[in-house]
Each structure stands twice: as structure tokens, then as C-alpha cells.
Amino acid sequence: MDAQVSAFLDFALDAAWQAGRITLSYFQNGVTAERKGDDSPVTIADKNAEKRLRELIGQYWPDHGIIGEEFGDQKGAGQYTWTVDPIDGTKSFVHGVPFYSNLIALTDEKGPLVGVANFPALNETVYATRGGGCYWNGRRCRVSDVKDMKDAVALTSDIDYSKFKEKARAWQEIVSQTYFQRTWGDSYGYALVATGRAEIMVDPWMAIWDCGPLQVILEEAGGTFTDWKGTPTIYNGESFATNGHLYDEVFKIIKG
DSSP states (O other): OOOHHHHHHHHHHHHHHHHHHHHHHTTTTTTTEOTTTTHHHHHEHHHHHHHHHHHHHHHOOOEEEEEEEETTHHHHHHHSSEEEEEEEHHHHHHHOSSOOOOEEEETTTTTEEEEEEEETTTEEEEEEETTEEEEEETTEOOOOOOOOGOEEEEESOOOEEEEHHHHHHHHHHHHHHHHEEEEEHHHHHHHHHHHSOOOOEESSSHHHHHTHHHHEEEEHTTTTOOOOTTTOOSSOOEEEOOSSSSSHHHHHHHHO
């Protein structure tokens, strides 16, 4: 691995760990949530974790840009931009469910370069660098070898697709063709695909900070991460992931 990329990864892993320690201090501890303008929840844990991530980036990479969920965008002086989601899965976090994560990713002019998804309450970290492979708690990991939809595990973050009628049709078709389905969602669903524990993950809407580390993680694990038009990207506000073997079948369903 290139020395600079290795330094970026080491930083991202440590930053995600620090954010995780902050969130764990509030987890299952009676934390209350405010409602933002879009009705999504935010807690003091989200805010304090993102503040720490921004402090660390400013200290070590002061010329880099930042895109964060809670405190907006900060333009950088060069090609590098960090995306940070201090708690992905805040609803799970508030309800004491451990399927939440701290997400941090670094992008350059080619797209995602480094991605880290830290699940502190589960003691799991999944991370990758472009061209450097995907790792799960330090072990190289890959997607599953499942090649038949009838044997596949399909995941989504939310069962309510009422705002996305055509996407609801696609999800129901995926449900009808797969072995079983769960809402082990948010970034954890993508981590399950990357580590071979599920085959399909579908979301009708995603923010850039949700997607930040997921494309490089899935691709380096041998899978796919695209928007609903089949474009590999973190920027288009939607996503689905597969183990690669099932991509064509899932994409055919999504296209209708």
C-alpha cells in the first residue's frame, strides 16, 4: 500500500475508534434525541462525535475538505475531502440497538479512496482502501459465493417505501425472489454484504455521508455498490449493493 494511503487509513481507523468511544459513553444510557427539520433524530452523541472527527481532521489534514451530517461542508484547498457520519443509524442508537456505526471516508478526484465503518457496540470494524482490499477486524474479507436469488439474504434499512413507489415495486420483487429478508439496515447491512453474511442491500434514499465509505468497502470485498441506475457512486442519493454474482439479476429487477 502506498505510504500516504496507509497514513490516511491509519488516521481514519483511529478517528472512527475515537468517535466510537464518544458514542459508547452515551449508548444505552438514557440519551434523548432532538428532531431535525427532516424529522430525523440527532443527539448530543452525534454532535460531540462529529466535533471530534472535525478536530482531528483539522489537526492532521488542515487543507482537506469535510462533508459532515451535523455541521455541514468545509471546503478544502486540494483534491481530498473527508465525509463523516458520526452516528449512522441514530434511531437504532437512541433505542439501545447496537447496529449503529461511525463512518469516515476520504475521497479524491477519482472517488472514494479510504473507507471505514466502525460498529463500536458490536466491536466490529470494516474498512478498505482503493486497490488495497477489504478487511473485517483486521482479517481480509470477501462477499459470499451465493449465485442464486433463491438462496440470497436481502436487506433494507426501512420497510416504508411509500415515498418511492417504483422502488417499492422493485423491493417487493426482490423480496419475492430471495430466501429471507431483514431490516439489518443502515451501514450495517452493507457491512454484512461485504463480509459475506448477506447478498443484497437496498436503500431508496442515501446521503453522501451515509455512502462515503461503502463503495470502496463493497468493491474491495468483491461486490458492487451503485445507484439505482447502475452507476458506481456515492453522490446520487440512493444505493444498492450486491455480492457481485447477483448484480445483474437485482439490477434487472430495479430497472423494471
